[in-house]
Amino acid sequence: MSLDRVVVVGCGAAGLAVCRELRARGYDGNIIVVEQSSVPPVPKPALVSVVAGRLEPSQASQRYHQLRTLGVQVLWGYRAVELAHHEDCVVARCAQGGQVCIEWDALVLAVGARPVLPAVFEAGRQVLHLHTRAEAVMLRELVRRHGSLVIVGGGPIACKLGCELAPRGCRVTVISASPWLMARMLDGEAGYLAARVLTNRGVDVRLGTELSAVQPRGNTGAILKLKTGDTLAADCVVVAKGQRPDVRWLQDSGVRLGREGILTDLEMKTSRDRVWACGDCAEVAATGGATGVRFGSWSAAVNQARVVAGSILGLGTSYCPHAGGNVVTLGATQFVAFGRSEQRTGIRVLARRGPDRYARLTLRRSRLVAAVMVGEALPVGLVRHLILRGTLLSEDELCALAAGDLDYIVIGRHERGDCDV
Amino acid sequence: MAQVLAVDPRRCTGCRTCELVCSHAKTGQFRPTQSAIRRVTVLDDLGFQPWCCLQCTDAECVQVCPVQAIRRTPEGWLEVDPDSCIGCSLCSLVCPFGNIRVIEGYATKCDLCGGDPLCVRWCPRNALAVDEAANLAEAKAAASAAAYRKLIADQRGGCGVKRVQ
């Protein structure tokens, strides 16, 4: 089978990394990228910095300059709308109505995920998400006017946005139904520390409550009624309540879909021959089941893209779901999570050092399997390394790590192969 | 030619002077946990090893950075541009050696202090130096070759004749 042309749909974290990896591994055929945005997108982790005015959108999008040196052809402003079932061809349309049909020898689906809108908001009126350059620029204007902002959702995006905007003169309220912030990532105590960082920066944090009704106010504002009976008026409402891939256009394409995304195996191959998926849209089913896991993070997207490039070139690579981990920085404080610490059995070490430092580490069969850490300049790399390598640790060493006193363990006592996260 | 920090663990006494001068240069405070160079304990022989960014060729940190804030200087080492860095910590998550950390919202790693590292100047035992990566690779290859030669010689009894126990 010839491999003259690789087509990549979506040019976010995963799409661009696929192009880079293919070239790095010596592929010199045609690479065509189809991207619905008409200008290079702002990388999502940089959107909050754009809103805060710390970074210009053009500066944030610098990574797209490499597309030219990589010799990649990009169809900016074209949205893939159909993948033919019996032909190796993907149909894409631009806003002006033009349509192209692009043939491929290998197809990579890297279309990311779209924000979820709670039912209480009628068709998205009076609501912004923080997903695109345009939304970031609109929000930046609000910040310049020192407007009031309500953020619906208590995840990392809501926390980062609140943390950056409140000290810049915006009145910010964060509303979350969860009992603590970043509930899917942190345990209660770490979530409490996150709420304290936000409160100290002037954010009004309302936990364990939901919206019951929303009424438009003026051009962009809204009046929000909470289930607690409180009412909030805002110049702007940002909804950050999770994301889901938009893969409806793939329904009759022969590509099998899972609960939310595109089903893949550990080589990131979909059910259709010579079609791969990676990034936020991929649902990885390690055992070939009907549902899998989506990893909504930048580093997972980049790692999966590497696997895709290797697999296209027949290098037999596979994705290691354990390599992940999440870090959120609020001000100078880092919140780090590896593994699902709540569900882990084993020896737990809790350390509180000063009011802003906390660690909860879980040791099982003498190996670190999960960690939640809060503090400044945390040894993120060391913790990841210990978990991935399965380094054998004593309880004393675990305590030292939790207290921030553990030096590197360089030689010996690792390479136990599998890891539990 | 890429320049890197060359360390000689045989000379290191674990005094942590490097960590103190580095953290002071980077943060204005003497806080070893915030230093870009770490003195680590090698548990097997309880010796010490200064541990620092290797200025990797295909650096993971460079590849993952969403805003290309980590750039290679013409002299060959990698520097973080604080004006571009958004403090997302992705680099610290992927560096295989834990050699980059986010401090006060910005990524911090060894940038060889612009070519004249303070740790090299202050190390009382001359355990640190700046060298070309190629020289280090050559020295390492020569050391491995010598170790193999010794191993083979030991197995053969030193003169091609199998040693009889």
Ligand SMILES: Cc1cc2nc3c(=O)[nH]c(=O)nc-3n(C[C@H](O)[C@H](O)[C@H](O)COP(=O)(O)OP(=O)(O)OC[C@H]3O[C@@H](n4cnc5c(N)ncnc54)[C@H](O)[C@@H]3O)c2cc1C
């Ligand atoms: C505000 C925000 C902050 C974040 N911060 C962090 C962080 O600090 N650390 C972290 O690890 N993760 C973070 N994330 C998550 C991270 O950005 C995503 O996991 C990552 O971008 C996923 O990469 P991707 O390539 O799968 O998707 P994306 O980066 O979303 O790229 C998908 C691309 O596909 C295009 N596309 C979609 N459909 C089509 C179509 N039909 N045709 C053509 N093009 C299409 C989209 O326009 C988009 O450019 C953040 C997310 C958000 C929203």
Ligand code: SF4
């Ligand atoms: S920070 Fe880590 S990955 Fe980056 S160049 Fe240094 S050692 Fe390599």
Ligand code: SF4
């Ligand atoms: S912390 Fe800074 S240097 Fe590191 S990946 Fe993020 S933006 Fe790049």
